[in-house]
Amino acid sequence: MIEIAQLEKHYQVQGRQISALRNINLDIAQGEVFGIIGRSGAGKSTLLRALNLLERPTSGKVVFEGEDITQFNTQQLQELRQRIGMVFQHFNLLSAKTVAQNIEFPLKLTGKYTAQQRASRVAELLDLVGLQEHAAKYPAQLSGGQKQRVGIARALANYPHLLLCDEATSALDPETTQAILRLLLDINQKLGLTIVLITHEMQVIRSICDRVAVIDGGEIVETGNVVEVFLHPRHAVTQSLVAENQALDLSLLQELSQRGQGSSLSYLLRLTYVGSATHEPILSRIASQTKAEITILQGVIARIKNTPYGQLIVELLGEENEIDAVLKLLGQADIRVDVLNHLLTNSAAHSQTQAQEK
Template structure:
């Protein structure tokens, strides 16, 4: 679907070339929801806008459906942008036009459809985004979530093959954000539409994306399946973004570090479950097979898109041979185990 090769973008400011993107290499597959996450100023908007040439790359290639679009000129760009829809952060609706007229507008621009065809397409899209009763309202009469639904319908008007979402939920409250993400996921599944979205929120990535790229200072620092990147982040930037969603309680570590003698006979572990094992009573079974005690200190059981997962912080207390037995049993149960004793040592000053 999309292959980005050695992509670079520079802006010239007061005669100096300022890099915005450096050596970007990515592949995005047909039908997937691909997320790009990064802090403000990391380059994610520039990268997204390079996919429809709203930002023309300085160097490198953007291959879309087998064509190198990075050298397209005016006429080619117009046809390209009919195949690529875009949803904006602040909606970008025409305030003097009704909901129906906003959705119809890109259909008129193509000159391909007569009035009846346009009316039929608008009706289809209003039903798809759940705005049938708001067809004759103006943007000022709509909530933020309704405005974004209009923006999504308008982006879909010309039957695009790719949908780009530029921080499409960042102007919305949490409940409305979840509704819009659910709508985007339904569109992806029903239409088989490839979606590329940018965000600074890991929760958005967890909810909807299949794969994710992490961008920092114009460079891709990590790419992978969302489950792997979220549960086992490698780069410091990714670790920081993930930590904002499930931070380890430092006061808990301080309390454990002060236990002194007991800490010498215990291990602090982070256990990661993925898939069917998430809901199995694995810890109960293990405690029944050993004399060690397992105390659950902190944790979460949730889903990453359609995949259930769990991450628990536990303290295993007992003799060393019993702790070793627990570790072996956890390994046999296909649970990833990270030993966090070094954190206790740091806080305890050892």
């Protein structure tokens, strides 16, 4: 549906060229929820606004439904923007108009619809966003979440093929944010509408997105399926954005790593479960089949959109053959295993070290 190729955006600031976007290449499929995440100033707002040419790129192309919109004239752009709805961070509602009038406004601008058609569409959208009883109210009488629902309804008025969300939940409290995200997901599923959203919060991406692009310094540093990017981030920026990547208690790990006796090995593993395996007692079964000790140090079980997942940090302690048996059983259970660290803990060597230190 959308193809972005070699997109660049440069500004001239006090005689210097500032690059906001550099060599952006992305494909966004029909019907998916695509997230763009990055820190403040990373370039995500510029990239989003390039999708409807509110920001005209310096070079490169943006292909929307088979047409390179960077070549459009003014009239073509006006028609294009009727096919692309936009939801703003701070709502941008007309304070002197009622909820119904705000939603009706873009329909009036087209000049295509009769008063009866506009009224019917407004009623349909009020029902979709759950504001049937607020049609006659003014924006000042609404909560932040209600204002954003009006903004979403207004963005949908002209039957768009694409919905752009510019930090649509960042001005809302956590509970309201989740309600708005559920509404956007419902709209995506009911209407088959493609949604592109930008955010600085990984929780937003995790809740509703199918795929994600991570932007930093005007460049895409990582992209892919949300499950893969979220659970196994490769780039340092992505890793810092993933809330579940909590710092390990190093003192605890040091204490545990010194428990080995004889030729026992201590491995620090990250185990990742996805799908139905998340809720199965796999570790319990493996522990009963081997003599190795398995200690859970930290973990989380949650969902990424509709996919359940679990990620555990465990210490695996045992003889080499016991370790091998556990790793084999984990592989058979389709659990991804990442070795974070392994220490050979030999009691004799440990004692020798202590003696030398004395």
